[in-house]
Amino acid sequence: MTKNRLEAFSDGVIAIIITIMVLQMYPPAGGTLKSLLPVLPVFMSYVLSYIYVGIYWNNHHHMLQATHRVNGGVLWANLHLLFWLTLVPFTTHWMGLNHLAPVPVALYGAVLFMCGSAYYILAHVLIGLHGHDSQFGAAIGRDLKGIASMLIYAAAIPLSFISVWIALALYVTVAMMWLVPDKRFEKSF
Amino acid sequence: MTKNRLEAFSDGVIAIIITIMVLQMYPPAGGTLKSLLPVLPVFMSYVLSYIYVGIYWNNHHHMLQATHRVNGGVLWANLHLLFWLTLVPFTTHWMGLNHLAPVPVALYGAVLFMCGSAYYILAHVLIGLHGHDSQFGAAIGRDLKGIASMLIYAAAIPLSFISVWIALALYVTVAMMWLVPDKRFEKSF
Amino acid sequence: MTKNRLEAFSDGVIAIIITIMVLQMYPPAGGTLKSLLPVLPVFMSYVLSYIYVGIYWNNHHHMLQATHRVNGGVLWANLHLLFWLTLVPFTTHWMGLNHLAPVPVALYGAVLFMCGSAYYILAHVLIGLHGHDSQFGAAIGRDLKGIASMLIYAAAIPLSFISVWIALALYVTVAMMWLVPDKRFEKSF
Amino acid sequence: MTKNRLEAFSDGVIAIIITIMVLQMYPPAGGTLKSLLPVLPVFMSYVLSYIYVGIYWNNHHHMLQATHRVNGGVLWANLHLLFWLTLVPFTTHWMGLNHLAPVPVALYGAVLFMCGSAYYILAHVLIGLHGHDSQFGAAIGRDLKGIASMLIYAAAIPLSFISVWIALALYVTVAMMWLVPDKRFEKSF
Numbered sequence: 001m002t003k004n005r006l007e008a009f010s011d012g013v014i015a016i017i018i019t020i021m022v023l024q025m026y027p028p029a030g031g032t033l034k035s036l037l038p039v040l041p042v043f044m045s046y047v048l049s050y051i052y053v054g055i056y057w058n059n060h061h062h063m064l065q066a067t068h069r070v071n072g073g074v075l076w077a078n079l080h081l082l083f084w085l086t087l088v089p090f091t092t093h094w095m096g097l098n099h100l101a102p103v104p105v106a107l108y109g110a111v112l113f114m115c116g117s118a119y120y121i122l123a124h125v126l127i128g129l130h131g132h133d134s135q136f137g138a139a140i141g142r143d144l145k146g147i148a149s150m151l152i153y154a155a156a157i158p159l160s161f162i163s164v165w166i167a168l169a170l171y172v173t174v175a176m177m178w179l180v181p182d183k184r185f186e187k188s189f
Numbered sequence: 190m191t192k193n194r195l196e197a198f199s200d201g202v203i204a205i206i207i208t209i210m211v212l213q214m215y216p217p218a219g220g221t222l223k224s225l226l227p228v229l230p231v232f233m234s235y236v237l238s239y240i241y242v243g244i245y246w247n248n249h250h251h252m253l254q255a256t257h258r259v260n261g262g263v264l265w266a267n268l269h270l271l272f273w274l275t276l277v278p279f280t281t282h283w284m285g286l287n288h289l290a291p292v293p294v295a296l297y298g299a300v301l302f303m304c305g306s307a308y309y310i311l312a313h314v315l316i317g318l319h320g321h322d323s324q325f326g327a328a329i330g331r332d333l334k335g336i337a338s339m340l341i342y343a344a345a346i347p348l349s350f351i352s353v354w355i356a357l358a359l360y361v362t363v364a365m366m367w368l369v370p371d372k373r374f375e376k377s378f
Numbered sequence: 379m380t381k382n383r384l385e386a387f388s389d390g391v392i393a394i395i396i397t398i399m400v401l402q403m404y405p406p407a408g409g410t411l412k413s414l415l416p417v418l419p420v421f422m423s424y425v426l427s428y429i430y431v432g433i434y435w436n437n438h439h440h441m442l443q444a445t446h447r448v449n450g451g452v453l454w455a456n457l458h459l460l461f462w463l464t465l466v467p468f469t470t471h472w473m474g475l476n477h478l479a480p481v482p483v484a485l486y487g488a489v490l491f492m493c494g495s496a497y498y499i500l501a502h503v504l505i506g507l508h509g510h511d512s513q514f515g516a517a518i519g520r521d522l523k524g525i526a527s528m529l530i531y532a533a534a535i536p537l538s539f540i541s542v543w544i545a546l547a548l549y550v551t552v553a554m555m556w557l558v559p560d561k562r563f564e565k566s567f
Numbered sequence: 568m569t570k571n572r573l574e575a576f577s578d579g580v581i582a583i584i585i586t587i588m589v590l591q592m593y594p595p596a597g598g599t600l601k602s603l604l605p606v607l608p609v610f611m612s613y614v615l616s617y618i619y620v621g622i623y624w625n626n627h628h629h630m631l632q633a634t635h636r637v638n639g640g641v642l643w644a645n646l647h648l649l650f651w652l653t654l655v656p657f658t659t660h661w662m663g664l665n666h667l668a669p670v671p672v673a674l675y676g677a678v679l680f681m682c683g684s685a686y687y688i689l690a691h692v693l694i695g696l697h698g699h700d701s702q703f704g705a706a707i708g709r710d711l712k713g714i715a716s717m718l719i720y721a722a723a724i725p726l727s728f729i730s731v732w733i734a735l736a737l738y739v740t741v742a743m744m745w746l747v748p749d750k751r752f753e754k755s756f
Contacts, residue, residue: 002254005196005200005250005253005254006250007572007575008196008197008200008575009200009203009204009246009250011572011575011576011579012200012201012203012204012205012390012579013204013207013208014576015204015576015579015580015582015583016204016205016208016209016579016583017208018580018649018653019580019583019584019587019653020208020209020212020583020587022653022654022656022657023212023587023590023656025657027657027660027661027664027671028661029664030665031661031664031665031668031669031670031671032668032670033670036670036674050650050653054643054646057576057646058639058642058643058646061572061573061576061642062639064572065569072247072251075247075250076243076247076368079243079246079247082207083239086207086208086211086239087211089211089212090211090214090216093216094216094217094220097216097218097220098219098220101220101221102220103220103221103222103225104216104220107225179643191443194385194389194439194442195439197385197386197389198389198392198393198435198439201389201390201393201394201579202393202396202397204393205393205394205397205398206397209397209398209401212401261436261440264436264439265432265436265557268432268435268436271396272428275396275397275400275428276400278400278401279400279403279405282405283405283406283409286405286407286409287408287409290409290410291409292409292410292411292414293405293409296414380632383574383578383628383631384628386574386575386578387578387581387582387624387628390578390579390581390582390583391582391585391586393582394582394583394586394587395586398586398587398590401590450625450629453625453628454621454625454746457621457624457625460585461617464585464586464589464617465589467589467590468589468592468594471594472594472595472598475594475596475598476597476598479598479599480598481598481599481600481603482594482598485603
């Protein structure tokens with residue numbers, strides 16, 4: 001089974017996710033800079049989520065590049081990852097609409113945690129298919145960065161209720177960690 | 190005639206269908222967990238429909254993988270399938286908005302029945318093109334799972350008016366039946 | 379210059395056009411069949427426009443299949459065609475919202491006329507590139523069906539003000555004429 | 568690393584950007600030509616932005632055609648360009664909604680300036696990868712047209728507050744400059 005359609009379908013879904021978020025940034029009725037102010041938190045949430053979805057696309061690209069074959073299990077693990085990514089516009093929008101209230105900020109982290117877990121599952125389904133001793137398995141290795149990201153998200157969720165700024169700082173930290181594309185695949189293949 | 194653009198166009202349409210459903214899940218004005226409660230039935234409808242559309246993409250992928258050529262009839266049979274799939278977000282949304290009232294639940298089933306029929310027609314147009322005795326024809330075989338799905342949908346539509354929970358249980362049952370990708374094509378090709 | 383990205387981009391735009399039309403069919407607040415009635419004219423407009431956009435995709439597919447190369451002029455002729463196609467959801471929606479009032483029905487025809495003209499221009503830019511005596515040029519021939527469609531649209535626009543049903547019957551007639559994919563390319567190539 | 572998915576993903580995002588702009592052109596409640604009048608400035612903004620996004624797609628197509636390889640830096644430079652392009656529907660819509668008030672017209676220019684800068688960065692990341700003395704580097708050359716466009720945008724932003732018509736005339740001028748696809752790549756490769 002070839003991986004072309006898996007890549008094409010994922011590209012389509014991620015392209016839509018990344019683009020519809022800006023659709024939810026509704027232009028204000030007034031034509032002044034001041035009338036644009038309430039849009040600012042929505043815009044900041046958009047920037048953060050754009051970077052996140054961009055990171056997922058980038059890493060997905062790198063991981064699939066290194067993949068030799070796919071099967072039915074990979075298709076579903078990929079659809080599972082895309083499912084959680086489709087929820088990012090919703091949580092982004094809710095967080096922006098409520099000027100960073102604790103519950104939306106926590107839910108934003110929970111969806112990121114699920115995205116991270118789904119990516120981890122996809123990587124491990126692919127390792128199962130290629131073998132632990134394959135180049136692919138070696139490239140993933142112990143996946144410390146993936147595990148660290150999930151631990152940080154898991155910490156950020158309860159911390160949102162103490163201060164949303166701590167949670168947001170943690171989200172930005174994880175984004176920074178991943179902004180550099182996954183060198184493991186570039187190096188090994 | 191190559192099948193590449195048929196696959197690419199179908200991927201595009203299905204990617205949009207699966208993604209716009211979440212767009213219809215509008216975030217509530219309040220920033221509390223309680224304010225999120227009314228979104229729950231919309232979310233549950235989204236999960237069910239995401240799985241359904243994912244199943245169609247998966248099986249479409251498997252079937253087209255096994256296809257050697259397409260013609261004008263296949264293009265239209267495929268557009269016919271995509272037409273019914275595009276109605277899934279509408280019926281999903283209506284069902285979610287009305288907290289699972291009988292008519293929306295029945296209409297949801299009717300659209301699934303039409304999707305199933307359209308998939309059946311597409312499979313048989315492809316069999317006509319490849320021949321009953323071809324590998325493709327043999328892989329489809331008597332298509333008992335496809336026929337069973339349509340019978341269950343046909344039963345669920347009137348049963349919605351007795352209890353929407355029976356209808357929903359039947360929809361979930363069919364989804365479970367198909368969650369495993371169509372092994373017929375994986376095995377034969 | 380390869381035609382792959384031209385096809386992929388057109389597929390993306392047409393997939394979105396065909397899918398967003400159904401987004402404009404907003405589900406009613408009530409959960410009864412009666413509450414669905416006002417959606418009916420919007421649904422009927424959707425069906426007609428889906429068939430139209432499907433025809434364009436089909437013929438675009440056939441024409442590009444027969445194309446050997448593209449240049450900057452072809453890219454712009456194609457973007458021009460896509461521009462008019464992007465207006466179809468707007469006119470479809472306006473026609474559906476206003477229960478087939480004369481002006482929206484006439485504007486619907488005007489946009490179809492522009493789509494037809496843009497397709498005619500694209501075909502002739504491609505003929506210019508391949509040569510009149512090429513297989514491609516011979517396959518297009520005198521393009522009587524394209525010219526007839528434009529004449530029928532041109533007649534339907536003023537006739538909308540006498541009776542919208544005459545105009546709609548003419549739109550359906552042209553759709554019927556094209557429902558069969560363009561055999562010229564299937565035969566010659 | 569192959570450039571296929573980079574092209575496919577960019578095509579997807581640009582296809583959505585170009586198509587959702589028309590979604591923001593909401594049909595009026597009335598069914599007369601007069602009721603269509605308030606939609607006219609939104610339509611004119613749409614036409615201008617469609618041409619702009621079309622130009623970017625066209626030039627992106629030409630530039631990537633000439634590209635031999637991509638790396639992680641190119642992926643991020645490309646995502647950066649797509650980010651600013653996704654803001655075009657927002658500024659287009661705001662400009663159309665406010666009947667060309669100075670601040671929205673200036674912001675429209677600012678987003679175009681950022682798109683131009685991001686395209687310039689992408690071109691130079693690609694030159695860095697291919698080498699200044701490569702065919703690719705020679706084809707870009709001193710990029711006078713790119714630099715001129717950015718200077719014109721930079722002038723148009725403050726000029727919006729003197730007269731929006733001067734700013735709009737400058738935007739149209741830059742569009743005219745680019746409407747011809749980038750001959751540098753067609754000639755050299």
